[in-house]
Amino acid sequence: MARNIEIKARIDDFSALYAKIALLADGIPDIIEQDDTFFVCPNGRLKLRTLAVDRGELIFYQRVDQAGPKTSFYSLSETQDPNGLRETLTLALGSAGRVIKQRTLFMVGQTRLHLDRVKGLGDFLEFEVVLEEDETEAQGIAIAEDLLERLQIQRQELVDQAYVDLLNQRQQHPL
Known part of the structure; x- marks a missing residue:
């Protein structure tokens, strides 16, 4: 399975972080509308990401829930009939559960930086350092x-x- 190192952080100022990332990025970002449906899966997570009526990705992944860098193992299959x-x-x-978001995707070397606007949750930064087969988790x-430091992301924001878990908790315990 493919591997990456992931980090997620809650952000307060989308525009300010966008400007910081733009200075580091390899090019202009892609804006992607994503509709992720998660399915009951006992040994990891299984989600269907709908990108368009005729384009989607079925993604299985395994990772621990922890703040800070964590390894994710994943497998992806494309579909032309995501609704079916x-x-x-x-x-x-x-x-x-279901997660609907607008993702602004920047590339910085081998890292995918996502500025996510998640419906019902707010704004987040998520990045994935895509590991080559010969690269270690370390x-x-x-x-x-290094990216956390360069973007000045504090540990308490992780x-x-x-x-999907954050949304499900919010539905169980509304403010």
Whole structure:
């Protein structure tokens, strides 16, 4: 399976962070509308990411929930019928939640930096240091830690849960 090192942080000033990342980025960002449906999965997470009516990705991944850099192992398969696949998987496995977001994707070397506007949650920074087969987790963590410092992200801003978990908690315990 492919691997990356992930970090997620809650952010207060989307525009200010956008400007900082733009100075580091390899080019202009992509804006991506994402609709992620999560399914009941006992040994990891399974989500269907709808990108368009005729384009989606089924993604299985495993990672620990912890603040700071963490390794994620994942496998991805593309689909041309995300709505049909969502219906089938919901019937077969059950739905575990849904996350709708607008993602601004920057590339900085081998790292995908996401500025996410998550419906019902707010704004977040998430980045994934994509590891080459011969790279160690320690090398990826070093890259992630360097980016945290360069972007001036404080430890107390780090988030240890997936968006779907945060949304499900909010629904169970509204303010």
